[in-house]
Amino acid sequence: MKRPVIGITAVQAFGERIHAQRITYPHAVWAAGGEPIFLPCNTNTDNVAQIVSMLDGLLVPGGADIDPALYGEEVQPYCGAYYRHEDDYDIALIKEAVKQGKPILATCRGMQILNVLYGGTMYQDIPTQIPQSNVDHSYGQPEEHLHPVTLEADSHLARILGSTEVIANTSHHQAVKDPCTALRIVGRAPDGVVEAMENEDGSIIGVQWHPERMQHMEIYRNLFKDFVDRCRK
Numbered sequence: 001m002k003r004p005v006i007g008i009t010a011v012q013a014f015g016e017r018i019h020a021q022r023i024t025y026p027h028a029v030w031a032a033g034g035e036p037i038f039l040p041c042n043t044n045t046d047n048v049a050q051i052v053s054m055l056d057g058l059l060v061p062g063g064a065d066i067d068p069a070l071y072g073e074e075v076q077p078y079c080g081a082y083y084r085h086e087d088d089y090d091i092a093l094i095k096e097a098v099k100q101g102k103p104i105l106a107t108c109r110g111m112q113i114l115n116v117l118y119g120g121t122m123y124q125d126i127p128t129q130i131p132q133s134n135v136d137h138s139y140g141q142p143e144e145h146l147h148p149v150t151l152e153a154d155s156h157l158a159r160i161l162g163s164t165e166v167i168a169n170t171s172h173h174q175a176v177k178d179p180c181t182a183l184r185i186v187g188r189a190p191d192g193v194v195e196a197m198e199n200e201d202g203s204i205i206g207v208q209w210h211p212e213r214m215q216h217m218e219i220y221r222n223l224f225k226d227f228v229d230r231c232r233k
């Protein structure tokens with residue numbers, strides 16, 4: 001059977017001379033029947049139409065924070081590192097994928113960039129700006145932190161995962177503040193933090209967590225299988 005080609009943006013790692021991506025993304029795509037390819041972040045976005053035409057789907061991975069200028073805010077001291085050319089490249093790829101009708105799966109920063117691209121805003125730091133939160137969303141060591149996520153019963157994501165109550169790993173310090181109108185919020189953590197968004201027909205699904213790192217769980221293997229299957233069509 002043909003393996004749909006899934007583009008995954010590679011980002012600055014170990015300094016700007018190396019662009020890379022965590023191997024968990026290709027592992028999850030391979031296991032689901034897809035063929036992953038890395039897309040090195042290019043400051044020139046003129047050619048995204050050709051790049052996206054070579055893909056069957058786009059996987060927008062996690063990464064750095066997003067330039068607050070993109071949602072009209074000043075950079076606060078508690079905002080983390082951001083790389084504007086990575087934001088611009090992801091935005092250009094996503095817009096083109098939507099234009100060409102290619103499915104999109106976005107994780108962590110990927111969901112955040114979807115929100116910003118469609119006009120939403122971000123909390124630049126959860127502990128500072130949502131002090132009442134009783135959930136630790138940050139990366140835990142040696143074990144990743146986990147928290148529950150409650151999904152909307154009529155969402156595509158709940159249908160794919162087969163449940164409205166799921167366990168998510170968590171590795172983020174920013175969160176959706178004002179949601180964009182193009183996507184619907186379909187999942188929240190117990191403190192109300194937005195954990196999942198999708199569009200009406202389910203061709204765009206974003207989660208704030210890292211299902212690619214939870215492939216020991218059938219529900220998250222199903223998420224990648226569903227995505228790759230939709231990319232095949």
Ligand SMILES: [Mn+2]
Nearest residue numbers: 137170189208
């Ligand atoms: Mn979280």
